[in-house]
Amino acid sequence: MKRFICIFLICALAVFSFAGCSKKAAKSPEQIRAEELREQYAALAESALALVDTYNTVAQTAKDNGWEADFETLKAMTDIADHADLISRAVSNPENMEEEQLETLKEEADSLIRQLNEEVAPKVANPCPAAEGTPAQ
Numbered sequence: 001m002k003r004f005i006c007i008f009l010i011c012a013l014a015v016f017s018f019a020g021c022s023k024k025a026a027k028s029p030e031q032i033r034a035e036e037l038r039e040q041y042a043a044l045a046e047s048a049l050a051l052v053d054t055y056n057t058v059a060q061t062a063k064d065n066g067w068e069a070d071f072e073t074l075k076a077m078t079d080i081a082d083h084a085d086l087i088s089r090a091v092s093n094p095e096n097m098e099e100e101q102l103e104t105l106k107e108e109a110d111s112l113i114r115q116l117n118e119e120v121a122p123k124v125a126n127p128c129p130a131a132e133g134t135p136a137q
Contacts, residue, residue, distance in 0.1 A: 010092045040102040041094050047109035048091045051084050054116045062124035069130045076120060080112050087112075 067073045087109050
């Protein structure tokens, strides 16, 4: 949980570090490309932040409802966390990112958010049947 909060804060700092003033003068092709990359990076950072927020919400619901006792759910959440970690690391190190990589990572983040919202969240919204026999913590 602390890891995702740290990643969230790093992403937020990265987004704000790319904010700046622009001039009204004609832009060179390099400036236009750099601006497009910044916009794509900002979109990726926004998706990464949404992914971390969604993951934390679903993970807390799963924990509250005892889904830690269910191996399949635990594995799915771990896999999503691993992918979210890779995306967050890419957001915190954008120097070597190409336009295609940014778009691919954004699509992956959006896909993971959909998976959390459409598959995992509805499942963990109710108490886990496997955990019903265990005492509440």
